[in-house]
Amino acid sequence: MLHLHNFMRWLVLLTGIWALVRTLPMLSGKRPVLNSDRKAGLFFMISCDIQLLLGLYLYFSRGWATQLGNGGVMGNAGMRFWTVEHSVGMLLAILLAHIGYASLKRGVGKRAGIMFLFSLLIILLTIPWPFREVIGRGLFPGA
Numbered sequence: 001m002l003h004l005h006n007f008m009r010w011l012v013l014l015t016g017i018w019a020l021v022r023t024l025p026m027l028s029g030k031r032p033v034l035n036s037d038r039k040a041g042l043f044f045m046i047s048c049d050i051q052l053l054l055g056l057y058l059y060f061s062r063g064w065a066t067q068l069g070n071g072g073v074m075g076n077a078g079m080r081f082w083t084v085e086h087s088v089g090m091l092l093a094i095l096l097a098h099i100g101y102a103s104l105k106r107g108v109g110k111r112a113g114i115m116f117l118f119s120l121l122i123i124l125l126t127i128p129w130p131f132r133e134v135i136g137r138g139l140f141p142g143a
Contacts, residue, residue, distance in 0.1 A: 001061075005054040006137060009127060012047045016123065019044040019100070020116045026109025033109045041101040041112060048094045059087060078134045089126030093119045
């Protein structure tokens with residue numbers, strides 16, 4: 001399941017970039033929301049939701065949820081990242097993706113673009129990239 005979650009990060013990033021690129025012209029407020037913009041936002045939101053379900057399974061099956069009750073979580077960088085930083089960051093990013101898609105449905109492309117931008121930034125900041133000490137993971141499953 002961890003390999004699938006690792007693989008899905010790329011789908012989330014690609015669909016997020018697609019949604020952001022589709023909404024960038026709307027930031028000036030001069031272009032209306034098109035159906036293709038809504039589709040890009042929908043795929044980003046769906047990929048985030050699938051990633052969330054995989055992440056929740058990992059969070060509870062690996063025991064990270066039970067670690068919060070222990071006092072040493074905040075003092076350990078690795079445990080703090082998985083139990084708090086990664087989880088809260090990704091939940092916030094998914095919430096912003098949902099707000100962005102809802103904005104597209106209402107025809108408010110400027111707000112959608114801003115939400116997708118912040119969502120992607122949070123995702124990029126809370127991914128356990130290989131260069132991050134203690135928490136780094138490979139770029140691809142099994143790496």
